[in-house]
Amino acid sequence: MSIGFIVFTLLAIVGAMGMITSRNPVYSVLYMILSLFSLAGLFLTLQAQFLFIIQIIVYAGAIMILFLFVIMLLNLTRKDTVAIRFNASSVFAVVFAAVFFTQLLTAVSVFSKTSLDQNENYLYSTVESIGHALLTEYVLPFELISLILLVAIVAAIVIAKKYRGI
Amino acid sequence: MSVMHYLIVSSLLFSLGALGVLLRRNAIIVFMCVELMLNAANLAFVAFSRFHNDAAGAMMVFFVMCVAAAEAVVGLAIIIAMFRNKQTVNLSEFNLFKW
Amino acid sequence: MESLLPLIILLPFFGALIIGVGGLAFPAIRQQEKAIGTVATLLVFIPFFILLNLFINYKEPIRFSILSWMQIGAFSLEFSYVLDQLSLLMGLIVTGVGGIIHLYSIGYMHGDKGFYKYFAYLNLFIFAMNNLVMADNLLVTFLGWEGVGACSYFLIGFWYKDMMKAKAAQKAFVVNRIGDFAFIVAMLIAYHVAGSLKYEALVGNITGHWAFWMTLLLFIAATGKSAQIPLYVWLPDAMAGPTPVSALIHAATMVTAGIYLIARMSWVYIQVPEVLMIIGAVSALTALLAASIAIAQNDIKKVLAYSTVSQLGYMFMGLGAGAFAAAIFHLMTHAFFKACLFLGSGSVIHAMEHTHAVKDPQDIRTMGGLRKYLPSTSITFWIATLAIAGIPPLAGFFSKDEILSRNFFAGHTYAIYYVYWLIGVLTAFLTAFYMTRLSTLTFEGKPRFNAEEHPPHESPAVMTIPLWILAIFSIIGGFFGLPELFGHGKYNWITHHWLSIEENPLLATQEDFLKEALHPSLGMEIFLITLSIVIALLGVFLALRLYKKHALQGDELLAKRLGKFYNVLQNKYYVDELYERIIVKPFVAFSEKVLDWIDRNIVDGVVDGTGESVQGFAELLRRLQTGIIQNYALLIWLGVILLLAQFLFMA
Numbered sequence: 074m075s076i077g078f079i080v081f082t083l084l085a086i087v088g089a090m091g092m093i094t095s096r097n098p099v100y101s102v103l104y105m106i107l108s109l110f111s112l113a114g115l116f117l118t119l120q121a122q123f124l125f126i127i128q129i130i131v132y133a134g135a136i137m138i139l140f141l142f143v144i145m146l147l148n149l150t151r152k153d154t155v156a157i158r159f160n161a162s163s164v165f166a167v168v169f170a171a172v173f174f175t176q177l178l179t180a181v182s183v184f185s186k187t188s189l190d191q192n193e194n195y196l197y198s199t200v201e202s203i204g205h206a207l208l209t210e211y212v213l214p215f216e217l218i219s220l221i222l223l224v225a226i227v228a229a230i231v232i233a234k235k236y237r238g239i
Numbered sequence: 240m241s242v243m244h245y246l247i248v249s250s251l252l253f254s255l256g257a258l259g260v261l262l263r264r265n266a267i268i269v270f271m272c273v274e275l276m277l278n279a280a281n282l283a284f285v286a287f288s289r290f291h292n293d294a295a296g297a298m299m300v301f302f303v304m305c306v307a308a309a310e311a312v313v314g315l316a317i318i319i320a321m322f323r324n325k326q327t328v329n330l331s332e333f334n335l336f337k338w
Numbered sequence: 339m340e341s342l343l344p345l346i347i348l349l350p351f352f353g354a355l356i357i358g359v360g361g362l363a364f365p366a367i368r369q370q371e372k373a374i375g376t377v378a379t380l381l382v383f384i385p386f387f388i389l390l391n392l393f394i395n396y397k398e399p400i401r402f403s404i405l406s407w408m409q410i411g412a413f414s415l416e417f418s419y420v421l422d423q424l425s426l427l428m429g430l431i432v433t434g435v436g437g438i439i440h441l442y443s444i445g446y447m448h449g450d451k452g453f454y455k456y457f458a459y460l461n462l463f464i465f466a467m468n469n470l471v472m473a474d475n476l477l478v479t480f481l482g483w484e485g486v487g488a489c490s491y492f493l494i495g496f497w498y499k500d501m502m503k504a505k506a507a508q509k510a511f512v513v514n515r516i517g518d519f520a521f522i523v524a525m526l527i528a529y530h531v532a533g534s535l536k537y538e539a540l541v542g543n544i545t546g547h548w549a550f551w552m553t554l555l556l557f558i559a560a561t562g563k564s565a566q567i568p569l570y571v572w573l574p575d576a577m578a579g580p581t582p583v584s585a586l587i588h589a590a591t592m593v594t595a596g597i598y599l600i601a602r603m604s605w606v607y608i609q610v611p612e613v614l615m616i617i618g619a620v621s622a623l624t625a626l627l628a629a630s631i632a633i634a635q636n637d638i639k640k641v642l643a644y645s646t647v648s649q650l651g652y653m654f655m656g657l658g659a660g661a662f663a664a665a666i667f668h669l670m671t672h673a674f675f676k677a678c679l680f681l682g683s684g685s686v687i688h689a690m691e692h693t694h695a696v697k698d699p700q701d702i703r704t705m706g707g708l709r710k711y712l713p714s715t716s717i718t719f720w721i722a723t724l725a726i727a728g729i730p731p732l733a734g735f736f737s738k739d740e741i742l743s744r745n746f747f748a749g750h751t752y753a754i755y756y757v758y759w760l761i762g763v764l765t766a767f768l769t770a771f772y773m774t775r776l777s778t779l780t781f782e783g784k785p786r787f788n789a790e791e792h793p794p795h796e797s798p799a800v801m802t803i804p805l806w807i808l809a810i811f812s813i814i815g816g817f818f819g820l821p822e823l824f825g826h827g828k829y830n831w832i833t834h835h836w837l838s839i840e841e842n843p844l845l846a847t848q849e850d851f852l853k854e855a856l857h858p859s860l861g862m863e864i865f866l867i868t869l870s871i872v873i874a875l876l877g878v879f880l881a882l883r884l885y886k887k888h889a890l891q892g893d894e895l896l897a898k899r900l901g902k903f904y905n906v907l908q909n910k911y912y913v914d915e916l917y918e919r920i921i922v923k924p925f926v927a928f929s930e931k932v933l934d935w936i937d938r939n940i941v942d943g944v945v946d947g948t949g950e951s952v953q954g955f956a957e958l959l960r961r962l963q964t965g966i967i968q969n970y971a972l973l974i975w976l977g978v979i980l981l982l983a984q985f986l987f988m989a
Contacts, residue, residue, distance in 0.1 A: 075240060082248050089252055089275055092268070093259040101268050105275065108252075112278050115245070119289040124300055128281075131304050136274070136311045143315045144267060147322045153329050157262050162969055166261035169975050170254045176982045177250035184243040187290060191240075195289050197297040206294040207301070214298075218305045225309030233316040235323070257975065261968050269968075330967060337965030 077118045085111035096156050098144050102137055109133040120195035123203050245286035252279035266318050266328040270311075277307050343402040346385040346429070347419065347472065350464040353381035358458030368454045375444035378457040382440050382464050386433035393426050401474065420474035420537075423836050424845055427666065428471035428598055431673050435590045436464050438804040442681050443582040445801035446688065456496060456580065463489035467591050471598055475535040476525050479599070483521060483563065486592045487514045493587060494579040503578035510572040517562015517569055524555035541605045549606050553613040556603060557620075560596025565647050566654060567624045571914055573647055577639040581684030584639060589646050589676035594669045597653045601662045604846035608660060614851065615754060618658030618745070622761040625651025627911065629768035633775070633896070634907035637700050638683045641776045645726065646676060648765060652741055655762055659755055660851030661744035663837040664819075668741055670832075671733035671815045675722040678808035682719035685712065685801055686780060689794035693787060702776065703890055707785035711794045714802040716781040718809035723777045725812040727770035728874035736816035738766060739870045743821070743858075744848055746866060751852045763873055770877025775892070778885040786890070821867060 088108025095101040113128040157163065197203055207215050256279060259272030281300045288296025322328050357374055360367045367374070392400060403418035421429070440460060447456050466485025473479040495507030529535055531552075532543035544552060560566070565573040576588050587593070600607060600617070607614055628647035635641045649672050656665030683700075689712055690699035698704065709716040725732035728739070742762045749756035796802065819832040837845050884892040897904040906912070962969075 078240065078244065085248065085252060086255075089255045089259075092271060092275065093255060093262065095268075098265055098267050101271060105271050108275065109278065112252075112282060115248070115282060116285055119245070119285050121285050121289065121297065124285060124297060127301070127304060131308060132274075132278070136308060139311055139315060140267065140271060143318065147319065147328065149328070150326075152327050152332075153265055155264055155329065158264075162972055163262055165972055166258055169261075169972065169979060170258040173257065173975070173979055173982070174250060174254040176979065176986060177254070178247065179986055180982075181243055181246035181250060184246060185241060187242045189240050189242065189286075189290060193292070196292050197288060197294050203294075203297060203301070206298060210294065211298050214302060218302055222305060222309050225312045229312040229316040232313065233319045261972055261975070264968075333967070334965030336963060336967075 075118060077114065081111045081114035081118065084108070085115065094157070096154050098149065098154065099141070102141050102144065105140075106133050106137050109137065119189070120198045122198045123200050242286050242290045246283055249279045249283040249286070252276075252282070264330045266321065266330055269330065270314050270318065274307060274311070277303055340402075342388050343400065343419075343421075344404050346388055346433075347404060347417075347465065347468050349381045349385055350461045350468065353378050353461035354458045354465060357454050357461065361454030361458065368451075371444070371448065371453050374454050374457050375440070378461050379437060379440040379444065381461060382433055382437040385464075385468070386430065386437050389421075389426060389429045389433060392421060393430060396423070396426065415475075415477060415535075417478060418474050419472040419478075421472060424598070424601060424666065425472045427670065427836065428594075429468060431594075431670055432464065432467045432471060432591050435673050435677050435808075436460075436467070436586055438807055439582050439586045439590070439677060439681065442585075442684070442801050442804040443580075445798050446582050446684055447580060450580075452496065456493075459489055459492045459496070460583075460586070463493070463587065463592070467595075470595055474537060476528060476537070476540075477535050479602075480518075480521055480525060483559075483595060483599075484518065486587070486595060487511065487518065487563070490514075490576065490579075490583075490587045490592055493583040494576045496579050496583065500578075506572075506575040506578035510576050513569050513572040514562045517559040520555040520562070521559035524552045524559065527552045527555070537602060540603070544606050545609065550610045550613060553603065553607050553610050554616070556599060557596075557613060557617055560599055560654075561620070562596075564593050564596030564650050564654070565624075566596075566651065567620055567627065570624060570628070570647050571917060574640055574643040574910075577637075577643050581639065581680060581687060584643070585677045585680030585684070588643065589680050590673040593646065593650055594653075594673070597650070597657065597665055597669050600654075600657050601666055601845065604657075604662045607657075608846045608851040611752065611851070614658050614660060615752065616658075617654055618755065618758045621651045621654030621658055622758040622765075623651075624648070625655065625765045626761050626768070629765045629772065630907055631910045632772040633768065634893075634904060636703050637698075638686065638702050638705075638776065638780065639680075639700055641702075641772060642676070642679055642683060645679075645769065645773065648769060649676065649726070651765070652738060652762065655745060655758055656741040658758065659741070659745045659748040660846070660848040661741065661748075662845055663832055663847065664737070664740040664744050666837060667819045667832045668737035670818070671725070671737040671812070674733060674808055674815045675725040675812040678718055678722040678805060678812055679726070681801070681805055681808065682715050682722065685715040685797045685805065686719075688797055688801075689715075690787075693789070693792040693794050702779045704787050705780045705785075706783045706787075706889065707781070707789070708794065709781040711789070712781075712796050714796060714805060718802075718805040719781065720777055721809045722812050723773045724878070725816075727773050727878055728766055728870060729770075729878065730871055731813075731816060733812050733815035735870065735874070736819050736821065739821055739867060740819060742766070742870060743863070743866045747858060748848065748852060751854065763869065766870065767873045767877045770874045771881045774878045774881035775885050778882060779889065782886055783889045821863070 085108050088104045088106075088111060091104030092101045092108065095104060109128065109132045113125045113133070116125040116128055197206065253276050256272045256274075256276035259275065260269050263269050263272065281303055284296040284300045284303070286296075288294070288300075318328055321333065325332055357378060361374075399420050399422035401418065401420050403416050405417050407415040407417055409415075419425075440457070443456065443460065447453050450456065463486060466482045466489055468482070470479050470482030470486060473482060491507050491511045494510050495504045498504045498507070525535065527548055528540055528544065531548045532540050534540065534543075562569045573588055573593065577584050579587075625648045628644045628651060632641050632644035632648065635644060649668070653665045653668050653672070656662070656668060686705070686708060687699045689708070690705065721732070725734040728735045730736075742759055745755050745759040745762060749759060818836075819830050821830065884895065888895060900907070909915075
């Protein structure tokens with residue numbers, strides 16, 4: 074059990090819990106960034122350097138900043154910053170979460186015998202190997218995903234634009 | 240260290256994300272919870288990719304991130320449109336489906 | 339030759355398809371009367387010539403199959419056909435007489451808006467009838483049986499805008515359904531007992547009370563299609579269709595389906611003398627009843643219709659006496675002269691319509707003296723009249739005499755047949771009488787309409803040539819079955835060669851039925867033949883004397899002689915009224931009072947109750963629709979959990 078794994082795991086969970094429980098969305102975003110950084114650290118313990126760096130750049134850097142930006146943009150009032158209210162459906166939600174987590178634990182327990190050998194090298198840790206895979210075997214999904222991003226950009230503009238007379 | 244440890248973390252984060260989706264009424268936070276669920280899945284993918292030394296897991300994570308980016312852009316645009324409509328992002332206020 | 343066999347069945351079907359669908363799709367085709375008529379007629383005559391070729395070179399039954407319909411386990415069903423002596427003969431009659439009537443129809447239906455439709459139906463009818471007579475199993479026969487029923491419905495109601503005609507078509511269809519139901523039940527019995535529907539497989543496999551019930555049910559089916567008591571009422575009304583249709587369907591071919599069916603199943607019938615005696619009783623009554631009604635009718639087609647019912651009664655009398663070959667013989671000769679009579683009446687109606695002088699062109703009271711104007715029609719009509727009346731040496735004499743003498747012989751074993759024979763002789767007299775009355779009132783004497791203004795004119799050649807062909811066959815048709823008197827039946831081609839037991843094991847003979855060889859004495863034969871001749875001549879003579887001299891007053895004299903009974907005859911024994919009162923009215927009343935209540939309260943109650951309970955349940959369920967997305971997500975998650983549980987713990 075490596076120190077890195079334990080630390081990053083704990084930080085990720087703290088970040089996730091903090092995000093869920095914060096009243097203020099800005100705090101939530103900050104906790105979320107903590108969680109995402111920790112996940113990036115977990116990627117590192119798995120020798121996935123490339124994914125580690127884009128996790129930080131794309132997720133923690135770009136996407137979460139976009140969230141923060143939107144929160145600043147929307148003039149949120151007291152009505153929006155409500156705490157968790159406990160009622161019948163939230164009790165159900167907690168129970169379901171507990172049951173679901175237990176089920177997942179049962180499911181993943183079959184992997185208890187597997188061991189990750191630290192001496193073995195992960196082949197897809199570097200930009201070079203990932204780039205090679207992306208442009209050979211996975212070139213079609215790669216091109217398609219660029220199309221999806223383009224469509225998303227256009228869609229975001231169309232949706233968020235102000236229409237006159239509507 | 241085994242794959243199971245990473246999977247447990249992944250499961251926990253996923254369950255927390257789903258719980259957040261159900262508990263919070265603020266649309267932006269709900270949306271962030273969805274992102275957390277995606278990340279939990281990513282962790283599992285990386286762990287398996289590492290274990291099998293296979294490109295598929297890493298590729299999947301890469302594509303998930305791209306899709307998450309696209310989703311975030313569109314989702315936030317929708318939230319802006321919603322806010323413009325009702326001056327709030329509290330999901331309790333959006334009950335057009337009510338009987 | 340082998341490859342031509344399916345054409346016998348398929349050509350008329352293609353004709354119906356091409357003409358019917360083509361006419362529907364391309365209105366321009368409908369105007370091409372000559373083309374339509376020629377194609378339709380050819381598609382019937384080609385099968386006729388194929389059959390004729392097979393008939394001349396006949397050695398053994400020919401089998402062929404068109405397609406396999408279904409295969410369920412051991413039970414297989416094919417559109418397979420067998421051409422043995424019986425079905426070849428029937429096929430020749432159907433396509434031959436049918437083809438002639440097609441030819442005639444070209445002239446008769448000229449200018450009708452539904453010309454293409456008419457020929458499509460006519461071809462479809464020939465297709466169905468060929469299926470009926472050539473099938474080698476009961477089910478395909480049944481398909482043909484239903485097919486001719488449907489076609490007759492289309493054709494009787496051909497001028498469906500006239501409510502009376504539409505109703506006549508409906509009546510024919512509904513009455514036939516009763517018989518069809520009996521057919522289905524008989525078929526089920528056959529399959530239950532013999533495990534097959536093939537005719538050959540049925541022989542000898544149906545015995546005991548099963549045989550009794552099956553034969554009885556098949557006879558009930560036959561009373562529907564072949565118009566016997568109690569289901570004959572549809573046939574006189576069926577004259578609402580175009581006249582050639584009456585000739586084709588209600589005289590020459592379709593109504594013979596019942597005769598054919600019983601002849602086909604003759605091996606089963608001879609096991610149960612009781613059923614044959616029932617057939618004899620019913621048919622003798624029908625023959626007498628219909629013949630007596632025909633005396634008092636004034637509609638030219640009605641008279642012929644009742645005469646058809648009566649002649650069908652004769653055929654069934656032949657069947658009833660176990661003389662299946664004699665019945666088929668009479669079927670053949672009857673097809674010739676009855677088709678000739680109907681087509682002749684069509685020609686007369688055609689001419690009367692063109693005079694514009696009378697309201698009802700079918701009423702013989704307004705005719706008279708037509709011989710001057712319609713020479714061909716009147717000569718052929720007279721030939722056919724004498725043929726049906728039983729004047730030697732025309733066709734009807736031989737076949738009718740054969741049936742009567744066979745009944746007489748059967749009386750030696752079962753005495754009741756003497757009674758049937760007596761009724762038959764009486765009917766023969768009536769037949770001669772009413773047919774002569776019809777011809778005399780139509781063609782002889784002075785015109786009872788305004789002939790100067792619009793003199794009626796003879797029909798075109800396309801109509802008179804068929805009449806002549808049929809008239810010639812009405813003369814020579816009888817020589818196929820000369821009576822026993824001549825060389826002990828050596829020259830009786832029908833009974834002793836074509837439909838004999840050695841040649842066709844599927845057709846039983848009277849000897850099989852009576853279980854003794856018949857050796858009637860010469861004196862008895864001469865007596866029977868002489869009686870037949872005398873009776874026929876007497877009928878013709880009396881009618882001629884009465885109507886030639888008195889014309890229409892003859893009816894009054896007859897009415898005076900018969901008293902109130904004449905009224906009963908004119909009203910057809912009130913059978914329609916009786917059926918109306920004891921079946922239709924109570925049924926309608928029952929529907930109105932009881933079924934209506936059940937429908938309103940119970941059926942509707944169930945339907946409404948279903949609707950209301952669903953509504954109530956929905957009222958509860960709608961509470962689930964809170965409109966808050968997270969509640970929906972919660973339920974989705976519940977589903978995920980349940981599915982996961984299924985995968986984890988059940989697998």
